[in-house]
Amino acid sequence: MTMEASAEPVLEQADGQVAAKPVRRRIRPRDVRWIRAAAELAGTFLICAVIYLSYSFGQLVMGQPSVVLPVLGTALTYLVVTAMLGGVSGGHFNPAVTVAAMFTSQISMVDGLIYIVAQVIGAIGAGALAVALVPVSKSVPDRTWLMFSVNGFSGGSPAAATLGQQHIAFGAPMAIVVELIGCMIVVAAAITTLRSDGRARRNHALYTGLAYGVGVLVTYPITCSGLNPARSTGIAIFAQSKHMAVSPISQLWLFWICPLLAASLVALVIIVTSIITDNMAMRAMGAATDAQPEAQADAFVTGIQTYAYAPTGVQAQDQSTQTSPAPVQNAPADTTAQTVDVSALSDVDAGQDADPGKNADATQDDVTPAEAGTIPDLQVEPLHTASETEDGDEEHKNKPTED
Structure with a gap:
């Protein structure tokens, strides 16, 4: 007679009895830190590459710059990529979103820092790819292609040439205001569609894509739509040596400070709102606990009154179910x-x-x-x-x- 070995491990105790089989836990990609970081890197790379190329090629080839193509392209890109990889990493793809998630305890500090590094690396890779794919000639240099994808204000604004003819320009105050508004919309939409453990909800991709579309609609004519520090950094590094009208690195500070400030404000509002709602819930529970003894006393008094005015037969029936002597x-x-x-x-x-x-x-x-x-x-x-x-x-x- 032959015996087949069990495929599952069996634990034996010292007395010879068979112990319970160990529970095997299924490991998902989200449970591995480096897989989540790789998803953030890949997602940021895809998003930034599409944005750089669509902004540069689309605007220049069409001949007439328009805000419609950047709005649709950015919204659809974030929607699709977030739907693809959001289930693995949570779909941040933006250091501002990651910072807000760190403040609201939806992601740990270590994971948040790893996410930010991965996002910046992915954006730098996308910037290198975009600069390498841009066709140049003597009549159409690099800066002509990159002026529609590099973030900037005043002389670096996409509308600088048109506004310069009227002797006006979009300065730093205007750029700060619009970037704050756009980043707050983006961060709020992303954070509120994440679960407490950082997992993305079903509507996370849709709301994130719509939020980026609204943000681009507000910011593109003024700053070429930063909204994402990694996206601004990836193209600025490689455009620095392309003889742009304004040095992209010199204006990069605004596209880091505004998103991070917006993330802090959104996280602060969420934390304060959570504290207020928790206090209200505790007060409601305390009021209910205080009212419970009064309700029991009222019910006891009502029972006594009902018993006192009840017919004799009903009282006798009630007495038969009690262990104490009748009044x-x-x-x-x-x-x-x-x-x-x-x-x-x-x-x-x-x-x-x-x-x-x-x-x-x-x-x-x-x-x-x-x-x-x-x-x-x-x-x-x-x-x-x-x-x-x-x-x-x-x-x-x-x-x-x-x-």
Whole structure:
């Protein structure tokens, strides 16, 4: 006879008994830190590459710069990539979103720092790819292609050439305001669609894509839509040596400070709101706990009043289900049977020593009415005089006569 080895490990105790089999936990990609970091790197790379190329090629080839293409391209890109990889890493792809998630404890500090490094690396890789794919010539240099994808303000704004003819420009204050507004929309939409453990909800990709579309609609004419420090850094590094009108690195500070400040404000609002709602919930629970004894007292008083005004039959039925003696005030008015029974018992007790035989007969005759239901177990019940009289007569008739 052959025996097959079990594929599952079996643990044996010292006494020879077989212990419970170990529970095997399925390891998901989200449970591995480096897999989540790789997802953030890959997602940021794809998003930034599409943004760089679509902004540069689309605007220049169309001839007439328009905000429609950047809005649709950015919204769809974030939506698709977040739907693809959001289940693995949570779909941040933005250091501002990661910072807000760190403040709200949706991700640990170590994981957050790893996410930010991975996002910046992915954006730098996308910037290198975009610069390498841009076709250049003497009439169309690199800066002509990159001016629509590099973030900047004042002289680095996409509308700088048009506004310069009117002797106006979008300065740093305007850029700070629009970037703050756009980043707050993006971060709020991303954070509120993440679970407490950092996992993405089902609507996370949709709301994130729509938020980026709204943010680009507000910021593109002024700053070329930063909204993401990694996205601004990836293209600025490689555009620094392309003889741009304004040095991209010199203006990069605004596209880091504004998103991080927006993330801090959103996280602060979420934390304060959570504290307020928790306090209100605790107060409501305390009020309910304080009101519970009063409600029990009212119910007790109501029960007593109901019992006091209830009919005699109902009171007797309630008394049969209780272990305590019935209240004296609720006893029946007719106490004749009770008096006779007590006297009978006293007579029996007094005459036990004189004549045991007679006392036994007398006790049997006298206790009979008590057994008929007058005061069983010291509880008062309704008396039925007619039926008791008939039962007593029948018992006397059936009792054998003594000679």
